[in-house]
Amino acid sequence: MTSTDTSTAAFAFFDVDDTLIATKSMFSFQDYWYRRHNEPDKRQAFEMEMQRLRDQDAPWESLNSRYYAHFAGRSAALVTKLGTEWFETMERTHPEFYHTKVVERLRQLQAEGVEPVFVSGSFPALLAPLARRLKVQHLLCCRLEETGGVLTGRLIPPQTIGAGKALAMRAFMAAHKARPQDCYAFGDDITDRPMLEAVGYPVAVAGGRGLESHAANAGWPILPPR
Secondary structure, three states, X not given: OOOOOOOOOOEEEEOOEOOOEOOOHHHHHHHHHHHHOOOHXXXXXXXXXXXXXXXXXXXXXXXXXXXXXXXXXXXXXXXXXXXXXXXXXXXXXXXXXXXXXXXXXXXXXXXXXXXXXXXXXXXXXXXXHHHHHHOOOEEEOOEEXXXXXXXXXXXXXXXXXXXXXXXXXXXXXXXXOOOHHHOEEEXXXXXXXXXXXXXXXXEEEOOOOOHHHHHHHHOXXXXXXX
16 A cells, blocks of 8 residues: 655745845845944945946856845844844835735745745845735745854854746745745746746746846746736
8 A cells, every 4th residue: 555645735936025025125124324323334235345346247156145244243133133123114105015916926926825935035123024024934045154152253154036936935835834836936037947847836036136037038927016
């Protein structure tokens, strides 16, 4: 007699920045942080390094790591507090903060019993308030190392950028006994291609860099953000 796995777990993996929300949360938060703190020299150093990396067309993994290096010495509790304040401010003051068509699709999948998961190079202080608002239970994102309640500026592996998103998703699906062919993924940027290729139902969100043309060639659905 053979046993049969009757698991029907299915998940929908959502990139966040420029997919669910109409902003890059990390850079928006950094601007919010510097507006709350009188740190002109640190702000200038951050902006100069980010611009230099962009000018060099550096890999997004490198830019992501260097972004978090500028968190060194910050109180983890204060970053969490201001992350919630940032989210509430953005939601209140930016009428087009959400990509409404994508949020509608997330809620539709929730109603059908498909559980959404955020997959992002952003970090919990910014993603958790959004997850609470949209009733999302799972975050696959960058985790910040801390010592004695102070951030070190280093990331705890894995890094959820590019191919790292797909690796994190595969580990998550294996842990939850979900078949990739039963799962969905939504992304807007060509760097999201690995995460979309990791599931049976990939969806490109219009407006990002390079992904729409690939999606059209691959026969993937393209969802307008609004």
